[in-house]
Amino acid sequence: MRVFLSADMEGITGVVHGQELTQNTPSWAEARRWMTADVIAAATGALAAGADEVVVVDGHAGMRNVLFDELPAGVVAHRGPAAGRVMCQVEGLDDSFDCVLLVGYHSMAGTVGMLSHTWHGGVVGEFRLNGLPIGETAITAAVAGHHGVPVVLATGDQYLVAEAGATVDGITTVAVKETTGRQNARCLPLPTTTAMIRDAAERAVRGRSAVAPIVTAVPVTIEIDTLSHRQADRIERFRPVERVGVRTIRIVAADVPTAFEHAWLAVEVADFEAGAWNQ
Numbered sequence: 592m593r594v595f596l597s598a599d600m601e602g603i604t605g606v607v608h609g610q611e612l613t614q615n616t617p618s619w620a621e622a623r624r625w626m627t628a629d630v631i632a633a634a635t636g637a638l639a640a641g642a643d644e645v646v647v648v649d650g651h652a653g654m655r656n657v658l659f660d661e662l663p664a665g666v667v668a669h670r671g672p673a674a675g676r677v678m679c680q681v682e683g684l685d686d687s688f689d690c691v692l693l694v695g696y697h698s699m700a701g702t703v704g705m706l707s708h709t710w711h712g713g714v715v716g717e718f719r720l721n722g723l724p725i726g727e728t729a730i731t732a733a734v735a736g737h738h739g740v741p742v743v744l745a746t747g748d749q750y751l752v753a754e755a756g757a758t759v760d761g762i763t764t765v766a767v768k769e770t771t772g773r774q775n776a777r778c779l780p781l782p783t784t785t786a787m788i789r790d791a792a793e794r795a796v797r798g799r800s801a802v803a804p805i806v807t808a809v810p811v812t813i814e815i816d817t818l819s820h821r822q823a824d825r826i827e828r829f830r831p832v833e834r835v836g837v838r839t840i841r842i843v844a845a846d847v848p849t850a851f852e853h854a855w856l857a858v859e860v861a862d863f864e865a866g867a868w869n870q
């Protein structure tokens with residue numbers, strides 16, 4: 592059995608501030624240890640449930656956050672920046688996997704929740720799939736679903752837990768902190784959350800057949816409201832994007848992976864105009 596583990600940072604135990612998300616700062620050096628602990632907890636639970644291999648895709652910012660030399664045998668790390676990827680947080684996800692775990696995820700752009708955003712807080716105001724506003728949980732679930740793979744676990748704050756529950760019927764969730772403001776939360780301690788995550792991951796992987804893969808209607812339409820019209824100006828130069836509003840671009844593709852590959856490239860293109868967001 593192979594398990595795909597997509598890891599982000601905003602929903603990690605203890606993380607509450609943009610400095611903790613920013614590579615090569617002292618705060619980040621601390622937070623990446625917490626991220627490593629949450630990831631190892633989930634991977635250990637998956638291995639206990641019978642996984643032969645867990646592939647951890649580091650999916651935050653520079654995507655080299657998890658401390659590689661702490662990962663146990665059986666856990667493969669997919670590391671390296673977005674410039675070398677076409678699928679962002681789900682790089683390498685295909686039908687060879689049996690289920691997906693989301694660790695440290697966060698709620699979507701435009702909603703409350705710890706440092707909520709979708710893909711790039713300095714570019715994306717709202718992200719819609721077939722007309723419905725979605726976040727990274729639903730993006731990953733849609734790509735996994737295209738390959739027939741269910742998403743069985745999500746960890747983050749209480750808002751992420753609610754979003755994941757509304758996205759995937761039967762998903763197992765763990766709230767590692769209670770968000771009280773954009774950069775404020777009551778954080779459970781690491782010994783508590785890692786035990787919760789390990790147990791939940793084992794239960795979720797064992798019960799994976801009870802969770803249905805997400806099915807997305809095709810052709811797939813993605814619309815992105817950018818934060819500024821200049822970002823949309825820049826994206827518009829990238830085909831096959833259609834400009835449908837002052838700040839809105841549209842992508843239509845035959846299937847889910849192609850749609851998100853084009854959307855991620857569009858967001859990377861707009862990053863030239865990005866503003867600060869994680870404040």
Ligand SMILES: [Zn+2]
Pocket residue numbers: 599600601650651652
């Ligand atoms: Zn992130």
